[in-house]
Amino acid sequence: MGDIHVMREDLRPPEPPARRHFISIRDVGRDDLERLLATARTFERSLEREVKKLPTLKGRLVINVFYESSTRTSSSFELAAKRLSADTMSIKSSGSSVDKGESLKDTALTLGAYDPDVIVIRHPQIGAPQLVARVTDAHVVNAGDGKHQHPTQALLDLYAIKQELGRIDGLHVAIVGDVLHSRVARSLVQALALMGAHVTLVAPPALLPREIEAMGCETTTDISAIAGADVVYVLRMQRERMQEGANYVPSLREYTAKWGVTPERLRPGQKVMHPGPMNRGVEIDPRVADHADALIETQVRAGLVTRMAVLYDLLVGAPAPVPVGDPVEVA
């Protein structure tokens, strides 16, 4: 126990209400986001100490299941769980029974047999986290499902914006690039709208989903619109989705010429964000990526504390389990 410090009173996060899962920003309210951001802030302060590990989730089990490659998300979830003293396991689709054709349901049932407290899942198909939530008793955290949602990315982006600009309410954020294939964009639009920011999506026509304005944003195909924003959020041009003959844009070269985020298209003082991994020279000019106004490393750091906040919120906020065999008092 020598390496574990009892949390100081002033570092104790606000008391969260009970919630089951963190699957979509649509399921949460502004209060939830504010609380998670405040919790993340307390964890950030705790990480400034010499001994960074907190005892909060000691004895809890967090299983990370990644059916898609990931560096930032999987490493930060694993570290977040470890910093909170939870036991962790990481399962990747390659090298597991998934290679033998095991269905997601059966994998979830297998992992569920270990009674995990949290299952963090990334999966290429929309609806995978809901299925895991249906067949296990664990709290499910969506670490990205197809083109649908990536709610912890949105949370870390809010955190990074608030840290750099002091507020979110009233800011103008331009999100540029392949909105169509981006779960990051969908989560972020909802989260920013909840927090009172003004959002403009900027993309070639075929990469702007029809009727996406209903999510509470504006759309334009004109890249010059980014000059008016406080924050320019650049999406990754997903080469793997740009299959031959899809013709979303004629070529990556033309995309870069027309929609690439370059110093010439920005004005001084604008903050630039990117969820990574970047395609330098495609959606983002290397000079922009390396400039002091780019918040890319801030985002990565925010990923750790916000994911700690999500785990804490689900587990400490959840009702304590009834021990098996205990007599139940009937009123």
Add this chain to the structure above:
Amino acid sequence: MAAMLFVKEGAGENLVVRGARVLDPAQGIDATIDVRVDNGVITALGTDLDTNSHRVVDADGLVVAPAFVDPHVHLRTPGREDEETIASGTAAAAAGGYCAILAMPNTDPVVDSAASLRSLVDTARRDAEIPVGFLAAITKQQGGAELTEMGELADAGAAGFSDDGVPVTSPGLMRRALQYGSVMRRRIALHCEEPTLSRGGQMHEGAVSAELGFTGYPSVAESVMVERDLALAAYEGQPLHLLHLSAWESVQALRRARQAGIEATGEVTPHHLCLTDEAVRSLDPNVKMNPPLRSESDRAALIEALKDGTVTCIATDHAPHARHEKDVPFEAAPFGVTGLETAFAALYTHLVEPGIVPLATVLERMSTGPARAYGLDEPRIAVGAAASLVVLDLQASYRIDEQAFRSRSVNSWLLGATVKGRVRATVAAGRLVYAA
């Protein structure tokens, strides 16, 4: 003309249905009278009919109507008998109030030869609880390249022709199918979908797909094919039937075509009449089907078309799927939902009881309309007609439970829902095939 419906042998029933409200919109009957059936044929309509030694169905407070005809069912036989068989599918149909159903040929193998059709006919004569007809494919293996031998197939008992499940993409081949199909005097039934517009589509393209991140399957993917096929039908002067219409633009096109005198009929499904793409927010694989659930304005247009007679058929597009194949993320799930056992309750609960569509319209579009579209005998409540009756309890409220299904599959969008309107008995071609 060769027979188009097949059923196992059975003696005609002797029964009297007593005290029901008899409703046959096509005959203009709406009265509380008894119906007597001798050897499977309606012999008397009137009050206080003599029961002799007949079986008596006490239908006091219930509705009796012509039994239903479903022009669009997937019986998964041959190939996927784990999902449905002729026996289980026709038993499900009997429980749903149907006296006749038509099965689609997109089986494994595809019904594209007289040999495979004859084998289905033989099985139906042995196993079918109610009369069942089989459509044969328009093109060999539904490959869209070569016409099937429609003449031989019609002689072997094909009730029509369809490549349902996939469109006939080539306009030239579509034209040839209309030309040649006319010789056989069987309906050509078309699945209208332009694949380059629907490719990858998981649900209707609109605000909900934008938010959920699904690749959209836009309305226009259906309507451009509807417009093409109606243009070809007009040019060739041939009739056609449009399967599972889902979009506002499609029914507009059908309405214009019918007004212009083209002999085109269309069908809509209970799920397209009752649900919209908002239901997909649940990510429940049992609301995933092709064509997809569309917007509220599309749903309103389908209802309007049903009421004004632009669309004359309600079809379930009953599409059974194995449990493990639907128990996956929405995106990985196959398209299709079951419907035979829930169609009337769904429509009664969502459309009739709230006063959106009159009961008589629903009954007519579930029975006379589809029979007429395919040239089948129309179920009628008239002296001398073969008894094909459904007894309906409009007051019964109950929960849809998978244990109650006679279908081998349970991929119903109504699982767990509480509905109103229950089928109490079905008489199909003179035989009592279901009683609850």
